Amino acid sequence: MSTPTEDPARVDLITPELWEDHVPHDEFAALREADPVHWHPEAAPNHGFWAITKHEDVVAVSKNTQLFSSGEGLTMLEEVEPESLEKRRSLIDSDAPLHQHLRRVVSPLFTPKAINAHEAFARTTAARLLDTATARSEFDWVLDVAEPLPITVLLNILGVPSEDADRLITLSNQMIAIDDPDYAPDYDSLPPDIDPKDLPFGSPASYHVFEYGRKIGEERRAHPTDDLVSRLIHSDVDGDQLTPLEYCNMFQILILAGNETTRTTLTHGMKAFIDNPDQLALLKAQPELMNKAVEEIIRWATPVLYMRRTAMEDTELRGQQISKGDKVVMWYMSANYDEDVFDDPHAFNIARDPNPHLGFGGGGPHFCLGAWLARLQIRVVLEVLIARDLRLESNGPARRVRSNFVNGVKSMPVRIA
Template sequence: MRIDLVDQDQYAQSGPPLDQLRWLRENDPVYRHDDDPPFWAVTRYEDVVHVSRRSDLFSSERRLALFHEVPEEQRVFQRMMMLNQDPPEHTRRRSLVNRGFTPRTIGALEQHIRDICDDLLDKCSGEVDFVTEVAAPLPLYVICELLGAPVSDRDKLFSWSNRMIGAQDPDYADTPGGEGGAAAMELYAYANELAAQRRANPRDDIVTRLIQPDEHGQTLDENEFDLFVLLLVVAGNETTRNAASGGMLALSDHPEQWERLVADPSMARTAADEIVRWVSPVNLFRRTATQDLTLGGREIKENDKVVVFYSSANRDSSVFPDPDVFDIGRDPNPHIGFGGGGAHFCLGNHLAKLELRVLFEQLARRYPRLRRTGEARRLRSNFINGIKELPVKVN
């Protein structure tokens, strides 16, 4: 079988190459993939979890966590972002940021999220694009709430996130073949201004909490805070948005599962996890080996590029019975759609699952006859398993 796990045109056409990933899991689970530079493709659940939990062996910091290569001068700046740090620095930063994501803080948002979903669904009539009318606005409204930012800023946040994540998609790129750098700098400046406003006029929001010292007197400095907001806007938007869009596509492709949800909307709780497993909104992350080691029977050298594929691990039959069956009642469901554990397990996983649960619960109750009316248009990205457009009829 010809193996190419990074062809972005392939992702734009049909999403992750599940047939290739299945073959690799069964025949060559730590695969030496030709590229520039070559990398090890890690496709089995057990190995993805191992790489995720051993930051000492597989670094996010040496060559950063995203797949593409960047010059060292850019790495120096990007290492200030939690995504691109290893313990103990990552541990320090995460402990500061955790203050804004306690279970109590997230749980208190449920009614607000329900109100947002109802407001979005109130505006839907006839045929609509599920992505732009429902899936994309939901996390952006929630992010605005978390940041204490005006809801009117959501369109700017939407544009910045699209341009950074979709840098290789002609619909979103700043420039042909661009890397979203202009969007990142605009968002960085926005975060800087937001922090300045809260220093002058503190409020009861996550921004105020994060710029104030914790009980040990530690705080995020200006660059750390601005980079955290950038990460929050992109990660908090893209994961939920594309899980919601991909979940709606899965439910339309499996009408018997939609009927189960309509018959019992409380199944949205397990449906949220199954949607994340099935969609795997984040397809991959990169790590760098910190020493010579063995993984899956393969000899990996220090500084080798190691790439974990969550979309593959979440279809591993050694963990998930009937992994290619979409089952909204699947339980247990130990998916790793929010990461394989360890230092970089998704900070906002509880928030994302809450948003998905409430959204699909309300959809099932309010629009039981909802149906897809056209084909989905996918994002040209091997990083985010994204959908740009999904036409549906809601009544």
């Protein structure tokens, strides 16, 4: 493990309080400037981590899967025993060849063509949610639109009953934001033989999503339909099939990854349009900018603040000696505002071109599986908003999720302008 060095920006990126009411853009700018590959100490028994803040370096780490493993833990804090890592392993925290096998099975279900088949359902759902919300003139953007849309679309694709949406939202909030008192983990809900450290994020909610997926999977094993759960259960891509355990872990990661991230993006995107009405007017006037607008919203929102890798060998990055076993944290939030890559990065510019944002990851085999599904949902919401000629304004402060891992928002009161 590396030895801690002086912290030039003296920033504590771990403390959830730092993220409670804003993104620490100034602190990231200071790190990019003074110490872009920055050794960040941690309290014992943890060992500290490297904070990677430049766009170029995030891409380099992300693409070098030989040197930087996804398989030793996803968050900067996780230092988990190998047996626990094995029990919870899924697509997102596996390396080749297991990752290739899992990805081969699931990739065909998330291609642009496969996802476009769900456009009509996404559009109808977005229109219904927006029409219901705007009938009241004052509403909560997160609770009434941004939260229900992704889970409704995802459950429809998976073939999961829509009446379970609220329960699955609660469970995924508890999985992803264990530091938020509103999403406190319920350890008593675990059977006595289940140890939280064997669960993703150490969260009891992971167990409940896993079990939920297992039951639906058993039903579909017996009575297949054409939904995604049935296809995962009965998958056979050139001989690659999912074991029951791999299927349950896949179900769990899809619920988690496919719901909170899109909600966050839709929320920061709406806030950006409220704060920059000229950009909404521009999109209305030039709808051909839609795809660029969607990418800018994802850059702007950066819903996943970082992903972690672990160095498999001693190596060097920008002159810093990284030791085998060191945690290496790729800060997408910093990379997406890197002034060496993005002109005027703090301007919300829907015509931004090029826009090589890293919101879906820095590239390489783990690039977000659900990117096309997320893009589709952002686009249909904007298209419905524009078709209805809706302009919203803030109606009170937004409340952020207390987390150093996701850029989540719990609530954002709005009204029709």
